[in-house]
Amino acid sequence: MILTPAFDHMFQLPIPIIEKVVRPVIVYLALVLLLRIFGKRELAQLNPFDLVVLLSLSNTVQNAIIGDDNSVSGGIIGAFTLLAINWLVVRVLFRSPRLTRALEGRSVVLIRDGNIDGKALQHEALTREELIEVIHRQGYEHVHEVHRCELEPNGSFYVEGKDPSIADKRHDELLLKLEALNKEIAALRTRPATT
Template structure:
């Protein structure tokens, strides 16, 4: 029993090669087909991801059901992902090669249907992101872009941009300072207007 649990049925080197090859193959498939942010996955996307993990399972583990073999596969998988991240971070050409570039889906309120069809992005996804960022419809968007990480980013026309709570607070603070300066200059602030008030009172008294 202990032999079956802890002794791998295939060599460690073969296990590592299998894991790295499957990792690269799945990465390239997702890169070619197009990726979206996890929050934007629909039911069909989720089914594909679940089935994909089940399909490549045997290719990763091979004829090995030992705990040690599973741990080795997990360690190799995490190490491959760590190395991939470091390579993309260090060299820009590697980032462009593995991550791709930003794709514009909407420009000046008009859909780029060819790009959306190629990337598998629906109009409903774009409209939802535009409304989430403060627009009423796609016509309010200057550009909608699909980032390499799969995130949809919206740039609204200047007149359609909504202010954040922090911007409103900063504007109110600035207006308050302007009002204080105006009161000081006109002499209507606290303790102000003494000489002007006396002068006006003297004029009224002489009249």
């Protein structure tokens, strides 16, 4: 049959299965460690340079994961191993808050009561402009409107305003108007029908 050599080539593993399993585990653990060392900024993707690094990272470690193997079987084994090690790590971290804090680190307060913590910004390698951009995205115009801003271990930002943000105010106004409309509709339904 003509298809047999093609299928043989697609599914034949040029390297041992154990190597196909060990490679992704080593790369996964190395990436977790490196991202922990280089900080939360890499996860936050604040500027185009950080995004380029993260996108290039996957291409850089690809050969370390699959080796000289371009087979479908090798790709499936590598993908399965990555998903399995991630599943295992997530389960272990779920059961151990102490280990989670050790691996992920703690959140860092960047703004307290409208004041920027310059040392925290410097430690996280964030510029004042990048922080301002973060609070603008959250609906705050100025730093003095922010009660607290934290950079979480996963790279996300938590921003709490002294007063509700413009977006929160609009949301609350919209909810009040919807509630008023619901009351009007309910009142109309209870009115006796006139003919």
